[in-house]
Amino acid sequence: MTIEWNPPAATKEQLSHAELTVLDLSKYDEANGKYELAQELKTAVSKDGFWSIIGHGISPEEVSRQFALSKHFFDDYTVAEKSAQTVDFEKGDYFGYKSAGVKRVFGTQVKDTTEVFNIPKFNGQYESYYKQDFIKQHRKELDDFSKKSYEVGKKLLTLFAIILEIDEEYFVNNHLYNDRSDDHLRYMKYSIRSAEDDKQVENIYARAHTDFGSLTLLFEQRVEGLQIKLSDGSWKYVKPVENGIVCNIGDALTFWSNGYFKSTIHRVVRPPEDQVSQPRYGLFYFFRPGDKSVVQIVDSPVLRSQGLYKASEPLNGTEYVRKRVENYHNRNDYPKQANVKFKVGSYEVVDGFD
Ligand SMILES: O=C(O)CCC(=O)C(=O)O
Numbered sequence: 001m002t003i004e005w006n007p008p009a010a011t012k013e014q015l016s017h018a019e020l021t022v023l024d025l026s027k028y029d030e031a032n033g034k035y036e037l038a039q040e041l042k043t044a045v046s047k048d049g050f051w052s053i054i055g056h057g058i059s060p061e062e063v064s065r066q067f068a069l070s071k072h073f074f075d076d077y078t079v080a081e082k083s084a085q086t087v088d089f090e091k092g093d094y095f096g097y098k099s100a101g102v103k104r105v106f107g108t109q110v111k112d113t114t115e116v117f118n119i120p121k122f123n124g125q126y127e128s129y130y131k132q133d134f135i136k137q138h139r140k141e142l143d144d145f146s147k148k149s150y151e152v153g154k155k156l157l158t159l160f161a162i163i164l165e166i167d168e169e170y171f172v173n174n175h176l177y178n179d180r181s182d183d184h185l186r187y188m189k190y191s192i193r194s195a196e197d198d199k200q201v202e203n204i205y206a207r208a209h210t211d212f213g214s215l216t217l218l219f220e221q222r223v224e225g226l227q228i229k230l231s232d233g234s235w236k237y238v239k240p241v242e243n244g245i246v247c248n249i250g251d252a253l254t255f256w257s258n259g260y261f262k263s264t265i266h267r268v269v270r271p272p273e274d275q276v277s278q279p280r281y282g283l284f285y286f287f288r289p290g291d292k293s294v295v296q297i298v299d300s301p302v303l304r305s306q307g308l309y310k311a312s313e314p315l316n317g318t319e320y321v322r323k324r325v326e327n328y329h330n331r332n333d334y335p336k337q338a339n340v341k342f343k344v345g346s347y348e349v350v351d352g353f354d
């Protein structure tokens with residue numbers, strides 16, 4: 001069987017895009033490089049919550065190969081094979097496969113179209129999760145790509161600490177590859193849905209949300225549809241950057257920084273007409289605080305000068321993440337809701353946005 005990837009062609013539609021910072025991460029190891037990068041990243045993390053990186057060291061071939069593997073997994077295996085390990089949202093467990101059509105959207109009869117495959121870290125602690133034959137067949141490549149993605153994010157975690165003028169390793173130490181956490185490499189597929197069905201759910205492919213964890217890496221997505229909500233309330237498309245990775249902050253980093261780092265609201269809408277008749281495959285790496293992570297407002301001179309520092313109750317990373325996943329997914333639908341709040345320890349989580 002050939003495992004191939006033909007990258008989708010760019011849309012010709014004129015979309016209204018957000019103006020996001022593009023960081024060249026190849027500067028990181030130069031003298032002063034990481035301090036310059038931290039300076040460049042500062043506005044992006046405190047305002048947009050999204051930015052892009054190039055020069056990250058993962059080759060276009062490696063990324064294309066992962067898209068090929070993702071397509072191979074979703075399209076060449078049966079649902080039974082893919083379901084050898086499924087996500088268990090009731091326990092807040094996020095690893096494994098979720099099939100399409102298991103949830104209704106916005107109280108309509110229209111079903112969700114997303115297949116998701118969340119692959120845990122290859123640090124020797126998740127052997128029981130690698131049940132799919134696909135993982136057994138391609139383990140070495142998955143392991144390499146997971147670790148390379150982690151190394152890219154690790155640099156960003158260091159930059160966040162530099163921005164806050166705290167111990168440079170602070171966030172890295174809260175996200176070690178060898179520690180247990182719900183970090184995962186994710187393959188995703190949004191299948192084609194009819195225009196009539198899309199209309200019933202207001203053209204929403206993924207409802208407005210903030211990410212649960214600390215940091216998300218979204219590998220180059222040529223099928224547009226991802227939008228972020230700016231502070232003036234407008235929605236703007238996120239432009240794919242050639243060989244780039246779009247990055248965004250998740251809620252946990254917002255808690256650590258008491259709002260200084262923004263977990264920006266985003267959603268996915270029906271792609272432009274010249275891209276809508278193909279499935280939309282996605283490739284991501286999600287960082288999440290884990291068993292040894294202590295989520296607590298960090299004592300930073302920057303936060304103090306902004307009046308954002310206060311003593312806060314420590315929260316265990318895994319405990320927070322599990323509760324969040326359970327709250328979001330453990331139901332039969334993705335409801336339309338705005339400003340629904342729930343509490344984990346002393347942190348208030350807002351779930352559901354317009
Ligand atoms: O598919 C995308 O472009 C974004 C997906 C997303 O926001 C998520 O899975 O958290």
Ligand SMILES: [Fe+2]
Nearest residue numbers: 209210211266
């Ligand atoms: Fe997201």
